[in-house]
Structures are given as structure tokens and as C-alpha cells.
Amino acid sequence: MLREPDLLKDSPWKLMHRLSLPGILGMMVLSINSLVDSVYLSHLVSADAFAGVSLLFPLTLVVTSVTGFIAAGSSSVLSRAIGAGNQQVQRMVIPNMIVLALFSSVILMLAGLFFGEEAVLLMGVEGAVYQAGVDYLQVYVLGIFFSIYGLSANGLIRSEGKIRQAMTYTVIAVVLNIILTPVFIESVGLGVRGAALSSIVSMMVYSVLTSFYFTQGKATFDTGKFCIRIEKDIIADVINVGSSTLVMQLSNVVRQFIVFRSVTWYGNAHDLAVFSAVFRLFSFVSIPGMGLLQSLQPVIGVNFGAANWQRCIHTINTFRWGGILLMCLLLLPVVTFPREFLGFMIPNESISNNELNYLRLVLLALPFLPISTSTIIFFQAIGKGKKATLLPLVRQVLLFVPLIFILPNFISLDGIYYALAIENVIYAIMLWIILKDEIRTFQSYITT
Secondary structure, three states: OOOOOOOOOOOHHHHHHHHHHHHHHHHHHHHHHHHHHHHHHHHHOOHHHHHHHHOOHHHHHHHHHHHHHHHHHHHHHHHHHHHHOOHHHHHHHHHHHHHHHHHHHHHHHHHHHHHHHHHHHOOOOOHHHHHHHHHHHHHHHHHHHHHHHHHHHHHHHHHOOOHHHHHHHHHHHHHHHHHHHHHHHHHOOOOHHHHHHHHHHHHHHHHHHHHHHHHOOOOOOOOOOOOOOOOHHHHHHHHHHHHHHHHHHHHHHHHHHHHHHHHHHHOOHHHHHHHHHHHHHHHHHHHHHHHHHHOHHHHHHHHHHOOOHHHHHHHHHHHHHHHHHHHHHHHHHHHHOHHHHHHHHOOOOOOOHHHHHHHHHHHOOHHHHHHHHHHHHHHHHOOOHHHHHHHHHHHHHHHHHHHHHHHHHHHOHHHHHHHHHHHHHHHHHHHHHHHHHHHHHHHHHHHO
16 A cells, blocks of 8 residues: 655655655546636637626636635644644634634625625626526625535645545536536526535535545544634634735735736627637636645645755755746747637637737746746745735735736727736746745754
8 A cells, every 4th residue: 555655754755755746636537626617618618608707707716716715724834734744723713713714604604695796787787687696696696605625624634645545536526516516507407506506515525525525534633622712823824825825816806806907908709708718718727736846835834844844945945946947848839829719618619810829828838837836835835824925915015016007008908918917927927936935934943
């Protein structure tokens, strides 16, 4: 039987090899979960249904933001506690995570039920596109708890370094969603609402599976009682680290709202469908890189807790270059055959050569993504939540906002795509420099 990776002793290259593959597969199948709804709707319902659900991305990103807040904060606390051998903290992580998941999901569900229609209207659409967005959102919000809790609990499994186990539960849920979505859309006749309902059912199963993992004693850390409990120190630590993810994701909500609103302002329904497809492809292709870097957090967190400074430095450099290489390999088929990929996403739309270049332009920013992502993950893993929070805010204020408002004024729709590509590159260069300075601090620890 293959032994579990040793986060404190195995070489960073070996850890990346052992942990990244299940991490990549897990993230890929999880991303398929959201892609499935859009593709099925595009093929089984209409392009308007596809556009309407895609338009909800900034709104559903609010749920992702809260999930990331709880998952990142809890995972960082757990990883450092494992590295330091602190069983008292280990026992308190799950009860506090459940409290945060319950509280946040109730608030978001009520907000979605009472203000969902107004939120969709703010996106600047009407008619069939608007109705599709409302129909999906009204069902989606009913299952918010299963998304937040399930993904947060699965994040704790990854914090142990058991990426393969976490991936297994993810695969089961996604396969279930792939099977149920066309059944609910066509066979049951629920249309757009059926796509949302299938996602809820799959995430419910996902939550049950992760709960069984902890209640049956499969975890390698002291889980304590599976209950609800509030510990001020644990909550404070989770908030300190998780706030960086929350702020980053919530700023992305505003960011995506501005981007999609800009597309509807400068373009038409066809332009919105094309941009939605480009955006989905960019997100999907970037997922393997995120899966590889996902396994960086427990390695850094455990070694930081054990005061292994040199391993922290070596590990982030290893994972970063591995991520850059992976992104370069993955973008090649898409930039080589962009028409085929866009045609799959929106089969009933005519794609121009200029729109193919939009896709190529945006995807060329992908190799820079591991640089910025690894830096944020590093600061989260070592508990420097304030720095991990400030950097994404600086990005939005100093880079995104000026570019997205200035460039389209001069070159219309083209400016939106150029703004996104330029911003990603500059941000990555900024974070490369900032991390080099942090590494100098670690090296001072080693010499002393």
C-alpha cells in the first residue's frame, strides 16, 4: 500500500509529484461541476440560458468568497497546529468551522431569496437572459450550506496532505452532477432550475461523504467531537487568515460585475455569450494550476509550524516553477485551436477571427498566474493574513479599475480584453518582487 506523503521529510519535488496530481484532478472535476451547468444549458436549452447563468458568476462568487474565507482560514490553522503538534487547537477546528458555515449560509440564503431578482437586474440584462438568471439563482441559494460546509470540510482533509482522499469525494459528487443535470433539465422538465437543483443534490452528497470521513476516525489529526462550538482564539485566527481570501474573492465579485456590465454596455447579447465562453475557458484552463498550488498550502503550513524555514523557501520555488510549466503546456491546444473550443461552448454562435484573438490574448496571461497565486497562498499558510489581504486590494484599486475604465473608452470592447491581460501580467511581476523580499526575511532566520 502506498504510504501517505511526509510533509516534513519528503523532497519538495516529490511532494509536488505526489500531491499535485490528485489536487489537479480534484480541482478539475470540481470546476467541471460549474462548467457542466453552462454546457448543458447551452446545448439543451438555449444560448440565452447559457448567457443568463454565466452572468450570475459575480453573484455566485459571493458564496465562493465566503467558502474560501472559512476554508483557507481553517486549513491554515489546522496545518500549523499539525506541524506544531498542538492537539488542543486541532480538536477545536471542526466545531468552529461548522458554526461559521451555518451562520454565513443562512445570511446568504436569505439575501438571495429576498434580493435575487434585483441583483440580476443590476447586471443590465432583460428578457430571456434575465429570466434564466433568476430561475437558476432562486434554486441555487437553497443549497448554499452544502457548498460552503462541504468545500470547507474537504479543505481540512487537504490540510493533512491527503489530497487523494479529498479528490475522491470530489469526483463522486461531480460525476453525480454530470448524470443528474440532463435528467433534471430535460427528463424531469425543470429547464434552468433543474441545472441548479442537480448541483444542490451533488453538493449534499459531497457534504455527507466528508462528514463521514471525520466521524469515522479516518483523519490523521485529533478531530475532537463533531459538534458546534465557538472558541474566540480559533475564530480570530481563522478570520485573520481567511479574511485575505474573503477580501480577494469579494473584490472579484465587484470586479466581475464591472467586467460583465462593461461587456453589456459596449456589446450586445452575442458579445456577452462570447465573453462568457472566453471567461469560462480561462477559468477552466487555469484550474490545473490552482490544483497544483492547492497542495502548497499544507506543505508550507506544516513546515512553518515546525520551524523548517529552508523547506518553506525551497517548496514555494518548486511549486511555482511547476505551475508555470503546467500553464504553458495547457494553454497551447486552446490558443492553437481557439475556434473549436469556443464552438464547443457556444455551438450556435458565429465566431469571428477577432473574437478568436480575444481568447488567445486572455489565455497568454495564464503562465503568470502561478506567480501571484503562490505568493498569496504562502502568506496565508504562514498566518500573515494582513499582507495576503492587502495585496489583492491593491491590485483592484491600482491596476484593474484604471485599466477597465480607461482602455474601453478608447478601443471599445477590445479594451476589456486588453485590460484583463495587462493587469494579470503586471500583478504577477509585483508579487514576484514582494515574495523575494519575504524570502530574505526567512533566510535571516536560517542564518541566526
